[in-house]
Amino acid sequence: MLQSLIFDMDGTLFQTDKILELSLDDTFNHLRSLNKWDAATPIDKYREIMGVPLPKVWEALLPHHSNKVREETDAYFLERLVENIRSGNGALYPNVKEVFSFLKENNCSIYIASNGLTEYLKAIVRYYHLDNWVTETFSIQQIESLNKSDLVQSIMEKYGITNAAVVGDRLSDIQAAKDNGLVAIGCNFDFAQENELSHADIVIDDLLELITILPKLNDL
Numbered sequence: 001m002l003q004s005l006i007f008d009m010d011g012t013l014f015q016t017d018k019i020l021e022l023s024l025d026d027t028f029n030h031l032r033s034l035n036k037w038d039a040a041t042p043i044d045k046y047r048e049i050m051g052v053p054l055p056k057v058w059e060a061l062l063p064h065h066s067n068k069v070r071e072e073t074d075a076y077f078l079e080r081l082v083e084n085i086r087s088g089n090g091a092l093y094p095n096v097k098e099v100f101s102f103l104k105e106n107n108c109s110i111y112i113a114s115n116g117l118t119e120y121l122k123a124i125v126r127y128y129h130l131d132n133w134v135t136e137t138f139s140i141q142q143i144e145s146l147n148k149s150d151l152v153q154s155i156m157e158k159y160g161i162t163n164a165a166v167v168g169d170r171l172s173d174i175q176a177a178k179d180n181g182l183v184a185i186g187c188n189f190d191f192a193q194e195n196e197l198s199h200a201d202i203v204i205d206d207l208l209e210l211i212t213i214l215p216k217l218n219d220l
Helices: 017-033 043-049 054-061 067-086 096-105 118-128 148-159 171-179 209-219
Strands: 004-007 109-114 134-139 164-168 183-187 202-204
Touching: 004 148, 017 043, 017 067, 043 054, 054 067, 067 118, 096 109, 096 209, 109 118, 109 148, 118 134, 134 148, 148 171, 164 171, 171 183, 183 209, 202 209
Parallel strands: 004 109, 004 164, 109 134, 164 183, 183 202
Antiparallel strands: none
């Protein structure tokens, strides 16, 4: 079986959708109170670009605002996300803990590589006790390039990983696997797009499928 699995967080392990709209509404209500926004909350636009680093999110959602406003909005959004996680408004995808337990029992190391910010990721890991299984969680903030491929490469170098797969729902996850010579497992979940998943080596509809396909991955 594979030596390691590197998981994306949003839309792969964590059902971001459950807190996304709440947090985004809170954030744009805050902007409205400051007279810095006067339209509907751009939830659909956010869904389209879900998975890119947050600085790029605010460039897309607030194209006519200053960098200062974007940075302030980013900080407020992070506060709302973390509070919603701590309040129990989010959820893991089905079978996350069952799959993690299986992996640990079979001596497969688990890592998380996410475009999410460090404090946000810590809140999820703490609330759901993911550190019972996960060796380390990595944020895109740790990489100057804000590139998921570089983030995965840094994990491989730190832990001497040579035989692994990247599990994620977006093209950045699939590309990170390809760029580093790893197996790309696409998750056909909430934010997934068919044209992006077509580049994956394997596509799953439920994390539980990993238990049956892992023994076959060494042949890819």
